[in-house]
Amino acid sequence: MSTVQATYQPGSLVSARGREWIVLPQSTEDTLHLRPLGATEDDATLIYLPIEPTPVGPATFPSPTVQQASNFAAGQLLRDALQLKLRTGAGPFRSFGNIAVEPRAYQLVPLLMALKQDVVRLLIADDVGIGKTIEAALIVRELVDRGEISRVAVLCPPHLCEQWQRELMDRFHINAVVVRSTTASRLERGLPANQSVFEAYPFTVVSLDYIKSDRRRDEFLRACPECVIVDEAHTCTYSGQGRQQRYTLLKGLSENPERHMVLLTATPHSGDDDSFYNLLGLLNPAFRELKDIPADGRKQLREELANHFVQRRRPDIDEWQDRQLFPERLTAEIFYKLTGEWGQLFDDVLEYARELVIRAEGQDLMQQRMSWWAALALLRCISSSPKAAVNALRTRLQGRALAGPDNTEMLTLEDAEEQGRERVLDGSEDNLTTQDIEPGAKTEDSVLLTKLVARAEELSGAVKDPKLKRLIDHLKELTGAGFQPVVFCRYIATAHYVAEQLRSVFPHHEVKAVTGQFAAAERETAVEAMSEAQQRILVATDCLSEGINLQNLFTAVVHYDLSWNPTRHEQREGRVDRFGQEAREVRTTMLYGQDNPVDGAVLQVILRKAESIRKELGVLVPMPDDQGKLTQALVGAVLLRKGTTAAKMPQLGLDFGAPEEAIDTAWQSAREKASKNRTLFSQRRLKPEDVLPEWQKTLAVLGGEDDVERFVKRAAVQLGAPLEQSTKGGAKHWKLHAASLPSGIRERLEREGLAGTLRIDFHQPVAAGGQYIHRTHPLVSALADHLLETALDERREPKEVGADAVARAGAIFTDMVDVRTVVLLIRLRHQLTATHRGKSQLLLCEEALAVGVPADDESSLLDDATARVLMATEPTRNMPRPLRDQHLQRALDQLPGWQPALEDLARTRAQLLLEDHRRVREASGARGEYRVTPSLPVDVMGVFVLIPA
Structure with a gap:
């Protein structure tokens, strides 16, 4: 080891360029990475020793002086500022000082599983809304802070890119760029010819649709970061052209044995065994063989798989006594009846749809399939709303093809089938559609269709539309009980129709329709804009059922249109019922036509059976439907069965015959598969309660939510901007008037986009429109930096704003002590050497402690908890300044004699x-070696004297 490295280990104090610095771990023989005392690593600098004009020398931390004294309470602010500034805190988890979220117990399990592995290969298959994004990002943040990786790529569907970018930045302070077709050229501009975007930008969020092509895939495989997160991993299995390309990409990535991969999905098994085992094979090629190994020979391989696959449902989390995380979900079914003109129109459309199919018999296969899809489209749209029915009927009248203006003859049979499944059905299990434009198909019945259109147009509004009327009645119940509902519709026309009608009924609510007509970013903006309204109703299509979190603004979900896939229902409800939902109760409602034969078939044979299995197993079992064939057969049975019009169907007790039996058999098979897998894939080996004490220790070192709240409130008062409590929309929060803060803090906050009056809260979930103030928030950093710099500045002027807010020394009379007691605020610096996979990392750890030195036993120091209580005590009476200075000088003179005891404490803390x-x-079963060495002497940040009253 070089002389420089031997002399200036991480945590050492050095003097350079007229000030003191702390040496950071990145330093080498010729370079020193330095952080100024009292500043953050954002202010770090690099010194190249061979050309440095003034020699760098060792330094010692300056002791407090009598001149740095102020009132005793100012010492509490110093302690809080010092604690909340720590980013490389002492503790077993390196990342916790750099994140803006307090992980729940169960969210630590994937992190521990990852730490257990030399190369991380993990499939996290937790339920919708439990927090897979947090679990995955926590893993990569920990690997980055341990120095084990330096680059990360997140691969996700295009509509999730911005959400991932925001989550990484807001919660984990990882500044990632989005790489997709619209951004790649800009990112590549100015790069050297042989440098990839993925080499130039260490953190990227990449659209799967952009990167999967053969040309881009090869370049990505060459330059891919050493760690990859794959979201919605079930869409990347070998099935269909687009997913085949995705699977080829992931398989290529997994073939590098050194690459860390974290795969995320809420539906690991979508009913296709081949796709499922291909997914497992990305973790380890051997897992793909589980499919063909006899049951009695699988045990060892299955046990190994359990180290790489974690799947928890909410009942699992309940077993871990974490019952306050999620709201109680109350579900209900409500119905309407097809009465009057609407019922007659429905019967006529159903009869016409039946004739379409019968008439196509004997024609070519294309015409038969087009007639079939036209009939199903009619039933789906007429069941949705008058506006959707009008659009579907008009599309036929104009002779447009199923996909739009192209001629039907231009479509291949395969194209027609694919478009039919996407527009009419809900897509396949591993690729649910977000296509919400009303379907159409070409027919020649111009006169009849014109009449049907005219009749449908006359039925808009609650007077003639019983479905809409029932929705309005239900929404009045929900909003009257204080709920903020989201109404999910299948088609764009229906969403706009419903929103328009609701605006007149709910004039005091903000009612907004968000559909696939909006780009992904526009959808998020439109939803966020609703936060200003105290009462709100969102009407949306399934473009919002994936990727956008609605739990901060909404507390109820109404399925205005039944999805024909139960997974879609769970996704809709999971937008609201998820991690971070503030309400203790969430309502979900299915609305159906009691005498609508299509609703009856879907509800009875698909949705209720799925719910029955979910209640039995605690798992949502994907619908066992091969490309919608069973659903088509079921609806076809309704369509072609004579005597099943609405007027003749007062109840849902239909006999659907063979299709129902086929679906029932498929459900039973899916249930048995899920039941077998359930015992294997639930993660119960690692128990969060075994690790929670470590998390709590970390909070004690770094400061948790309560510490942040106390610090910000006190600092704001001392700096002339006291917080103002406010209530908006029924939610309590605080207001901070940033303009009243000192100019240095104000300017720093303005650079972060924080100006004017800030709505803030210190606990999650945060009220709509508010900001969560965590220990890494710019506000906390700005306040702590300002106060600490003020405390350490020996040249400060007493008249400066906030000059007395923080102090390195103080003395009071108090009833809390019987003998003269000195409380020392100290900072400990430790060098942590971690060896993992044969690679050693030298890391810096810091912690701030208070220790008490009683006059009657100076060899026995009071512990941190006791000393903190003493620091928080109130003075009994005033102490004249000359007497204060006398007591302080006496304590300062004793400091050298206390150093041996402080150094013994540092060694003890290093061992702990x-x-x-x-x-x-x-606890995690991981391998690794550690060595901890304290940096001495100990930094004495503050000296505070308590004199018995």
């Missing part, structure tokens, strides 16, 4: 830190 790291590694 080592034990913490080893204990967590034992």
Whole structure:
């Protein structure tokens, strides 16, 4: 090891360029990475020793002086500022000082599983809304902070790119760029010819649709980061042309044995065994063989798989006594009847649809299939709304093809089938459609269709539309009980129709329709804009059923149109019923036509059976439907069965015959598969309660939500901008008037986009429109940096704003002590050497402690908890300044004599830190070696004297 490295280990203090610095771990023989005392790593600098004009020398931390004294309470702010500034805190988890979220117990399990592996290969298949994004990002943040990786790519469907980018930045302070067709050229501009975007930008969020092509895939495989997260991984299995390209990409990535991969999906098994085992094979090629190994020979391989696959449903989390995480979901079914003109029109359309199919018999296969899809489209749209029915009927009248203006003859049979499934059905299990434009098909019945269109147009509004009337009645119940509902529709026309009608009925609510007509970013903007309204109703198509979190603004879901796939229902409800939902109760409602034969078939044979299995197993079993064939058969049975018009169907007790039996058999098979897999894939080996003490220790070192709240409130008062409590929309929060803060803080906040009056809260979930103030928030950093710099500045002027807010020294009379007691605020710096996979990393750990030195036993220091209580005490009476200075000078003169005891404390804390790291590694079963060395002498940040009253 070089002389420089031997002399200036991480955590050492050095003097350079007229000030003191802390040496950071990135330093080498010729370079020193330095952080100024009292500043963050954002202010770090690099010194190249061979050309540095003034020699760098060792330094010691300056002791407090009498001149740095102020009132005793100012010492509490110093302690809080010092604690909340820590980013490389002592503790077994390196990442917790750099994140803006407090992980729940169950969310630590994937992190521990990852730490257990030399190369991370993990499939996280937790339920919708449990927090897979947080679990995955926590893993990569930890690997980055341990120095094990330096680059990360997130691969996700295009509509999730911005959400991932925002989550990484807001919660984990990872600044990623989005790479897709619209951004790639801009990112590549100015790069050297042989440099990839993925080499130039260490953190990227990449659209799967952009990167999967053969040309781009090869370049990505060459330059891919050493760690990859794949969201919605079930859409990347070998099935269909687009997914075949995705699977080829992931298979190529997994073939690098050194690459870390974290795969995320809420539906790992979509009913296709081949796709499922291909997914497992990305973790380890051997897992693909589980499909063909006899049951009695699988045990060892299955046990190995359990180390790489974690799947929890909400009942699993209940078993871990974490019952306050999620709201209670109350479900209900409500119905309407096809009465009057609407019922007659429905019967006529059903009869016409039946004639379409019968008439096509004997024609060529294309015409038969087009007539079939036209009939199904009519039934789906007429069941949705008058507006959707009008659009579907008019599309036929204009002779447009199923996909739009192209001629039907131009479509291949395969194209027609694919478009029919997408527009009429809900897509396949691993690729649910978000296509919400009303379907249409060409027919020649111009006169009849014109009459049907005219009749449908006359039925808009609650007076003639019983479905809409029932929705309005239900929404009055929900909103009257304080719920904020989302109404999900199948088609664009229906969403706009419903929203228009609701605006007149709910004039005091903001009612907005969000559909696939909006680009992904526009949808998010439109939803976020509703946060200003105290009462809101969102009407949306399934373009919002994936990727956008609605839990901060909404508390109820109404399925205005039944989805023909139960997974879609769960996705809709999971937008609201998910991690971070503030309400303790969420309502979900299915609305159906009691005498609508299509609704009856779907509800009875598909949705209720799925719910029955979910209640039995605690798992949502994907619908066992091969490309919608069973659903088509079921609806076809309704369509072609004579005597099943609405007027003759007062109840849902239909006999659907063979299709129902086929679906029932398929459901039973799917249930049995899910039941067998259930015992294998639920993760119960690692128990969060075994690791929670380590998380709590980390909070004690770094500061948790309560510490942040106390600090910000006190600092705001001392700096002339006290917080103002406010209530908006029924939710309590605080207002901070940033303009009243000192100019240095104000300017720094303005650079972060924080100006004017800020609505803030210190606990999650946060009220709509508010900001969560966590320990890494710019506000906390700005306040802590300002106060600490003020405290350490010996040249500060007493008249400066906030000059007395923080102090390195103080003295009071108090009843809390019986003998003169000195409380020392100290900072400990430790060098942590971690060896993993044969690679050693030298890391810096810091912690701030308070220790008490009683006059009657100076060899026995009071612990941090006791000393903190003493620091928070109130003075009994005033102490004259000369007497204060006398007591302080006496304590300062004693400091050198206390250093041996403080150094013994530092060694003890280093040993505890080592034990913490080893204990967590034992909890996860991970391999690794650690060595911890304290940096001495100990930094004394503050001296505070308590004199018995």
